[in-house]
Amino acid sequence: MANKGKRYSKAVDGIDRDKLYSAAEAVKMVKERAVAKFDETIELAMNLGVDPRHADQMVRGVVALPAGTGRDVRVAVFARDAKADEAKEAGADIVGAEELVEKVQKGDIDFDRAIATPDMMPLVGRLGKVLGPRNLMPNPKVGTVTPDVAAAVKAAKGGSVEFRVEKAGIIHAGVGKASFKEDQLLENVKAFIGAVSRAKPSGSKGTYIKRVSVSSTMGPGLKIDVASVSGE
Known part of the structure; x- marks a missing residue:
């Protein structure tokens, strides 16, 4: 296994990869660790309990992020x-x-x-x-x-973002930049998770949102406790 760089090692220091963090905690820690020489994108990944090969389990939609995306969309x-x-x-x-x-x-x-x-x-x-x-x-x-x-x-x-579940049941999207304020990133994270939650298809059985994690372009991912966002 290749050795991790000093920057990455410093970024993962203090992170429990198995812990479920509140959305606010996760955003704060990810932002603090986004120290690359460019403005890293803050990315959200959601693992859903759906099989998009079935039409009644397809998840797609669009959400307007309150603080925008931070990128120039052509x-x-x-x-x-x-x-x-x-x-x-x-x-x-x-x-x-x-x-x-x-x-x-x-x-x-x-x-x-x-x-x-x-x-x-x-x-x-x-x-x-x-x-x-x-x-x-x-x-x-x-x-x-x-x-x-x-x-x-x-x-x-x-700042509207389209989302569509991939074959493996995963949705991922950029929800802002590391230069955003913590409250802006948190609002964007909440808006995105809320939109995906509301897009739950009729064919979804059992647990719909299985896992949610947030990370920066070059940083480690932190698991989010969905209940801290949705109250589920």
Whole structure:
């Protein structure tokens, strides 16, 4: 086993990897240990008691983080005419119709979030094999297929985060930066866990939220006591 660096060893000092910490404790300890030379992302990982291979156990949604994400989100909008103008005025980075579809089909994907107007979906639907694996496919269930493109762009730019459970039953997402204040990170953590909790599918049996952990990009993970957030 490779030796751990001094920075990592210092970061894990004082951490009980088996203990369930309150959300406030975990956020405080993770933030204190995020000492890399860049502004580390604070990441949340949730292990759910679901099997996403079954349609009635799929978990997905979107949540607006109170303190934002701390990162610049590049937004692409598939729209025409007046709706394209609305998207540009709202701050979309890339706006287009057929030409944008062709660009994406060639693998030129220079954006973090995709939004489409309903009339564009017959064209955008062709991009499922390209955008789907990247979790970028516009979907009405998470508000990214909508006639109100201006509101969707502002939400994406303002800190809304999409989530979708992976094959192993895990959801992970960035919920802020190490430079955020503790209370900002805590509010974001609570908002994210709350959104996933509310997205519990009808096919979920037994314990829905099995484990939750928080970490920084370069730091160790701490387990969160879900009851400290949800009161469950």
